[in-house]
Amino acid sequence: MIKNIKWLLLVSLSFVACNDDDAVSEEPVSAGSANFSKYVALGDSFAAGFSDGALFKKGQQNGYPSLLAQQFAQVGGGSFSAPLCGDDNKGGLLFMGVPIQGTRLYFNGVGPVPVPGLPVTEVTNHVTGPISNLGVPGAKSFHLLAAGYGNPAGVPGGLANPYFARFASSPSTSIIADALTQQPTFFSLWIGGNDVLSYATSGGIGVDQTGNPNPATYGPNDITDPTAFNSVYNGLVTQLVAGGKKGVVANLPYINTLPYFTTVPTNPVPLDVATATQLNTQLLGPIDAILTAYGEGARIVTLSAGSTNPLLIKDESLTNYSAQITGALMANGVPAAQAGLMGGLYGQARHARNTGDRDFVVLPTRSIIGTSQAGVPAPFDKVGVTYPLQDKDVLIPSETNAIKTATDAYNVTIKNAAEANDLAFFDAKSVMEQLVNGGIRFGNYHMTAAYVTGGAFSLDGIHPGARGYAMIANKFLEAINAKYGSTFRPIDLGNYQIQYPASL
Structure with a gap:
């Protein structure tokens, strides 16, 4: 009834493009009013250099903090250390020899697939510090203050983070404590994305905790209360700027500027004439008639022959008419078991929308559209067609x-916080919106938010690729130059790949 979505390789992705022809200024670089002798980076997976669904050595080395540190070295910046993963560049993590995070993705000519083999980076092989790059994948704002967030005893099933456990200075320390112990002269802080992102990537299965200022009561996929975020964030900045330290902070993009939420269309269902007619007259048509009787006629649309029919989804915000559907079908002679099944499936079902208050299908859903749902009899089993996509599949x-x-x-x-503490400010939200709306040009390079081919994002659809991180580093440098009068030159994006190949 429907073919799986395939990805086509439109350009050669694993090679470095030609260098930018723009002339590079040879004027001396100056630090301006900032002191870059000891730089620390705080944040989440973006700061860590996470890419292609994993943390791996090459990605860490091409992450924006590492690139910034290289620029700061021109004006007296000191050594910059990171908790590098294994030399194999597969990514992923082991805990006591058991894989707890998978290997990175690469494009095999048809689609993204994991690099073969098992991870080699073992969480319990402790990386000694001090560590300059304190970016921790999965960290939310309040995790930076949490003592014991890197306690190996809490890995993998407890509250501790396995990435921080690799390099935390002690089991009882916090990320902010390990940063301050190094007495930094300059910092970058980009945190808060995961305070909504885990809710978004899970399809909204968590809870919006707005109004609950106690993060200790949150689930892993909940939205952080803005009041709690305000308290945590200002507490972090207050500690970081103490003694006159300078730094740069970045705001947060909307999730609908990330390919993870925009790549899978809401209308990818191909139907022939016979199938569309059968669905309209024998299955979804009767459901629509019942819903229309209750004033909900807009939920189900008429399907047609073609390749752009909308996905059928469950919308838990709708009134549930399961009992009414079941009763009406039984009154029209449908056996009780089948009527009950249909009532359960379609009580909150509707077709997805791609305009106005639209829906966003999460990237992993592409692999299940059109497949058969286990335990559900035909013809009610076709995912996204006769079996509604569930909460985890769509926002x-x-x-x-x-x-x-x-x-x-x-x-x-x-x-x-940036204005009150006279910090440099990187408007990441605006940059991400530019990537979606026409793209950003740097010299000879045009970058967009398109999945696989846009040049900005990696294959996980959330984190940048090498060139994307280089672009972000340039934007950080622009903000630093503007605030502190420094004269850092932009990084040549031509030296960084769009996508990483299978072997590094």
Whole structure:
């Protein structure tokens, strides 16, 4: 009934493009009013250099903190250390020899697939510090203050983070404590993305905790209360700027600027004439008639022959008409078991929308569209066609609006903290919006948010690739130059790949 979505390799992705022809200034680089002799980076997976669904050595070395440190070295910046993963560049983690994070993705000519083999980076093989790059994949804002967040005893099933456990100075320390112990003269802070992102990537299965300022009560996929975020963020900045230290902070993009949420269309269902007619007259048509009787006629659309029919989804924000559907079908002679099945499936079902208050299908869903749902009899088993996509598979408007509201509040906090503490400010939200709306040009390079081919994002659809991180580093440098009068030159994006090949 439907073919799996395939990805086509439109350009050669694993080679470095020709160098930018723009002339590079040879004027001496100056630090301006900032002191870059000891730089520390704090944040989440973006700061860590996470890419292609994993943390691996080459990605860490091409992450924006490492690139910034290389530029700072021109004006007296000291050594910059990172908790590098194994030399094999496969990515992933082992805990006591058992894989707990998979290897990175690469493009095999058809689609993204994991690099073969098992990870080699063992969490319990401790990396000695001090560590300059304190970016920790998975960290939320309040995790930076959490004592014991790197306690190996809490890995893998407890509250501790396996990435921080690799390099935390002690089991009881916090990320902010390990940063301050190094007495930094300059810092970067980009945190808050995971405070909404885990909710978004899970399809909104968590809870919007707005109004609950106690993060200790949150689940892993919940949205952080903006009041809690404000308190945590200002607490972090207050500690980091003590003694006159300078730094740069970045705000947060909307999730709908990330390919993870925009790549899979809401209308990818191909149907022939016979199948469309059968669905309209024998299955979804009767459901629509029942819903219309209850004033919900807009939920189900008429399907047609072609390749752009909308996905059928479950919208848990809708009134549930399961009992009414079941009763109406039974009254029309449908056996009780089948009527009950159909009532359960379609009580909150509707077709996805791609305009206005639209839906966003998460990237992993592409692999299940059109497959058969286990345990469900035909013809009700075709995922996204006769079996609705579930909560984890799609973000509905109410969920997207909750994410946007929280993100806006976080960004107000970040901007106010930057202004109150005279810090450089990188408007990452605007940059991500530019990538979606026409792209960004750097010399000979045009970068967009397109999945695989856009040049900015890696194959996980969330984190940048090598060239994307180099672009982000340039934007950080622009913000630093503007605030502190430094004269750092932009990094040549031509030296960085769009996508990493299978072997590094």
